[in-house]
Amino acid sequence: xxxxxxxxxxxxxxxxxxxxxxxxxxxxxxxxxxxxxxxxxxxxxxxxxxxxxxxxxxxxxxxxxxxxxxxxxxxxxxxxxxxxxxxxxxxxxxxxxxxxxxxxxxxxxxxxxxxxxxxxxxxxxxxxxxxxxxxxxxxxxxxxxxxxxxxxxxxxxxxxxxxxxxxxxxxxxxxxxxxxxxxxxxxxxxxxxxxxxxxxxxxxxx
Numbered sequence: 108x109x110x111x112x113x114x115x116x117x118x119x120x121x122x123x124x125x126x127x128x129x130x131x132x133x134x135x136x137x138x139x140x141x142x143x144x145x146x147x148x149x150x151x152x153x154x155x156x157x158x159x160x161x162x163x164x165x166x167x168x169x170x171x172x173x174x175x176x177x178x179x180x181x182x183x184x185x186x187x188x189x190x191x192x193x194x195x196x197x198x199x200x201x202x203x204x205x206x207x208x209x210x211x212x213x214x215x216x217x218x219x220x221x222x223x224x225x226x227x228x229x230x231x232x233x234x235x236x237x238x239x240x241x242x243x244x245x246x247x248x249x250x251x252x253x254x255x256x257x258x259x260x261x262x263x264x265x266x267x268x269x270x271x272x273x274x275x276x277x278x279x280x281x282x283x284x285x286x287x288x289x290x291x292x293x294x295x296x297x298x299x300x301x302x303x304x305x306x307x308x309x310x311x312x313x
Contacts, residue, residue: 207242210267210304214244217261223248226297235308244302249279255298267304274300 176183215228227247234241248258255276262269279297 207304207306210265210269211244213265213267214262214269214302214304217265218246218248218258221250221257221261222254223250223258223298233306238308240306240308242304242306244304246302247297247299249295249297251296255296262302269302269304272301272303274298 211230215225218225218228225246225248227245229245231243231245234243248255250258259271262271276296276298279295
């Protein structure tokens with residue numbers, strides 16, 4: 108069939124067309140229908156499939172993370188219990204209101220036992236925090252490095268928590284008689300610091 112015969116085809120009477128032309132027309136129609144079906148239905152399904160696959164990856168990662176946490180749950184519970192015990196032990200190191208005066212005496216006695224001479228021992232007002240109160244004590248003592256070290260070690264050994272802050276050490280020369288000891292112009296040191304102890308705030312104190 109040549110080009111002239113194709114031009115003579117009557118589209119109003121397809122039934123009399125030659126079979127080769129009919130087959131070509133059918134294939135063309137099928138191709139067009141397939142393309143139309145893809146854009147109308149299959150394309151949306153493929154996009155939905157892609158979104159679903161991405162969502163599956165996200166859910167899988169989330170599941171793996173939660174599974175890892177679930178496997179470690181017993182370990183976390185054990186760590187939490189250890190933290191609670193540690194916190195409880197620290198709370199027991201905070202004196203209550205009736206023990207504060209005794210603790211102040213312990214701090215003073217620790218300094219005297221180390222051979223220090225107190226020029227200032229001044230507890231100041233409590234500073235309330237979230238569940239405890241700070242009790243600062245301004246200190247000014249005379250002695251040497253050895254006595255200072257013994258004093259700090261003695262405070263660390265007390266059954267209650269005592270910390271040292273704002274430490275300043277400077278030399279001083281004097282010939283004053285201190286107690287039964289006489290200093291003959293030798294260089295001594297003065298330690299100025301703030302010792303802090305802590306009191307647990309009871310329910311009525313908050």
